Amino acid sequence: KGKKLPPGPRGLPILGSLHKLGANPHRNLHQLALKYGPVMFLRLGFMPTVVVSSPQAAELFLKTHDLVFASRPRYQAEKYVSWGQRNLAFAEYGSYWRNMRKLCTLELLSQTKINSFRSMREEELDLLIKLLREAANAGATVDLSAKLSTLSADMSCRMVLGKKYMDQDLDEKGFKAVMQEAMRLLATPNMGDYIPYIAALDLQGITKRLKANHKIFDHFFDKIIDEHMESDKGEDKTKDFVDVMLGFYGTQESEYRIERSNIKAILTDMLAGSMDTSATAIEWTLSELLKNPRVMKKLQMELESVVGMEKKVEESDLEKLEYLDMVIKESLRLHPVAPLLIPHQSTEDCMVGDFFIPKKSRLIVNAWAIMRDPDAWIEAEKFWPERFEGSNIDVRGREFELIPFGSGRRGCPGIQLGLTVIRHTVAQLVHCFDWKLPNDMMPDELDMADEFGLTMPRANHLLAIPTYRLSIQRGY
Ligand code: HEM
Numbered sequence: 001k002g003k004k005l006p007p008g009p010r011g012l013p014i015l016g017s018l019h020k021l022g023a024n025p026h027r028n029l030h031q032l033a034l035k036y037g038p039v040m041f042l043r044l045g046f047m048p049t050v051v052v053s054s055p056q057a058a059e060l061f062l063k064t065h066d067l068v069f070a071s072r073p074r075y076q077a078e079k080y081v082s083w084g085q086r087n088l089a090f091a092e093y094g095s096y097w098r099n100m101r102k103l104c105t106l107e108l109l110s111q112t113k114i115n116s117f118r119s120m121r122e123e124e125l126d127l128l129i130k131l132l133r134e135a136a137n138a139g140a141t142v143d144l145s146a147k148l149s150t151l152s153a154d155m156s157c158r159m160v161l162g163k164k165y166m167d168q169d170l171d172e173k174g175f176k177a178v179m180q181e182a183m184r185l186l187a188t189p190n191m192g193d194y195i196p197y198i199a200a201l202d203l204q205g206i207t208k209r210l211k212a213n214h215k216i217f218d219h220f221f222d223k224i225i226d227e228h229m230e231s232d233k234g235e236d237k238t239k240d241f242v243d244v245m246l247g248f249y250g251t252q253e254s255e256y257r258i259e260r261s262n263i264k265a266i267l268t269d270m271l272a273g274s275m276d277t278s279a280t281a282i283e284w285t286l287s288e289l290l291k292n293p294r295v296m297k298k299l300q301m302e303l304e305s306v307v308g309m310e311k312k313v314e315e316s317d318l319e320k321l322e323y324l325d326m327v328i329k330e331s332l333r334l335h336p337v338a339p340l341l342i343p344h345q346s347t348e349d350c351m352v353g354d355f356f357i358p359k360k361s362r363l364i365v366n367a368w369a370i371m372r373d374p375d376a377w378i379e380a381e382k383f384w385p386e387r388f389e390g391s392n393i394d395v396r397g398r399e400f401e402l403i404p405f406g407s408g409r410r411g412c413p414g415i416q417l418g419l420t421v422i423r424h425t426v427a428q429l430v431h432c433f434d435w436k437l438p439n440d441m442m443p444d445e446l447d448m449a450d451e452f453g454l455t456m457p458r459a460n461h462l463l464a465i466p467t468y469r470l471s472i473q474r475g476y
Pocket residue numbers: 088089090091101109269270271273274277278281337338341342343344404405406407409410411412413414415417418419422
């Protein structure tokens with residue numbers, strides 16, 4: 001009594017407001033927020049849910065009350081994708097999550113560790129440039145979306161597992177198909193998560209398919225772990241993530257013993273965290289550059305003056321490329337890889353401003369809506385990197401109008417790695433090639449439809465024709 005919930009739609013019996021979410025939940029929730037406000041309360045099935053849609057509201061939940069909202073809701077899928085909540089991304093807030101987060105931040109995603117994979121990343125990027133040069137010589141159209149997805153998968157596999165995995169390497173369906181199936185299953189809303197009474201019936205067959213997918217991965221990771229245990233570790237070999245995690249095998253990380261299942265769960269986090277995210281961000285940045293030739297030209301001029309036409313871009317050049325930084329910020333603003341972040345959950349009853357938020361409420365932060373909020377951004381829908389000129393706003397979650405990596409305790413721990421890969425790949429592709437759209441398509445005709453999922457890539461692949469533009473004679 002006297003405790004006021006935030007405003008929101010009443011919803012139907014049992015379903016609540018689930019029926020209001022279609023193929024584009026970020027847009028559906030934004031529409032509802034326009035009616036009910038930036039802090040909105042609704043039921044999704046039986047799950048009490050708060051949806052936050054303005055920078056000020058995001059700050060209240062992700063900074064002022066961060067500790068209360070730092071947990072994650074339970075999912076039917078967790079038994080299979082996170083070996084029973086042993087990963088980081090879905091773990092409940094508590095000492096296990098804290099220990100694993102510390103381990104990942106210090107041992108896997110530190111600046112030193114990221115730097116140790118620099119030459120590997122350069123090798124993979126060089127392979128892509130070589131392929132694109134061949135296409136340029138032949139005047140061929142390139143499926144950039146597909147190429148970027150392969151680049152990102154290859155970089156991730158080498159960093160996490162120690163080598164690239166080809167299609168025949170995981171089950172007869174192939175590595176990418178099995179991985180994509182896992183991502184698709186995770187992205188499909190499972191009614192059992194919202195209406196627990198029907199979970200056991202598995203009406204959509206999702207749990208059954210997850211189980212089958214899990215079996216393949218479990219076997220695959222066992223094989224990789226065995227191979228790593230048997231292999232001879234030369235002192236000068238760069239340790240991949242399996243090597244690092246095996247260093248903790250059987251040890252007590254504070255009160256937790258690191259077993260195979262913990263290692264498999266963390267490896268899954270690292271693969272899922274690094275594969276599609278960077279590829280999606282690069283795909284969108286290149287799309288915006290193709291749509292905005294003025295910005296493309298200005299970025300090429302920056303590269304020409306900082307790097308020069310006789311050299312390819314090195315990772316060490318990146319910090320000097322200020323316009324590149326603005327271009328990528330602007331692209332992440334308009335096309336967040338994770339438009340609703342990952343849902344959080346509250347651990348206790350809490351008053352946020354005047355509103356009462358009950359314990360175990362889900363928190364959805366609509367980063368997509370926040371980063372297009374017309375009260376926070378001038379001409380919010382326009383791709384205009386110059387808006388960041390002379391501003392301190394960065395993407396690390398300190399300013400709540402720009403939160404593509406989230407913010408606070410649950411903010412992305414892979415931000416440095418993600419940004420390095422995005423910056424270097426965009427810079428190299430734009431420095432080495434001029435790009436045009438196929439079939440004499442004009443820049444403003446390029447469609448920018450997105451497809452909501454675990455990440456939010458383009459709905460249609462980005463196709464473009466490269467022309468080589470550097471004056472390096474050999475190598476590139
Ligand atoms: C373009 C690149 C990336 C973007 C845009 C991105 C974005 C995000 C977002 C929005 C979240 C959720 C934050 C929240 O719930 O509040 C997240 C969490 C996470 N990300 Fe990333 N990410 C990227 C790259 C990476 C990379 C390279 C890795 C690791 C190799 C990674 C690993 C993770 C993990 C483990 C979590 C869960 C953290 C936790 O629950 O404590 N991400 N990321």
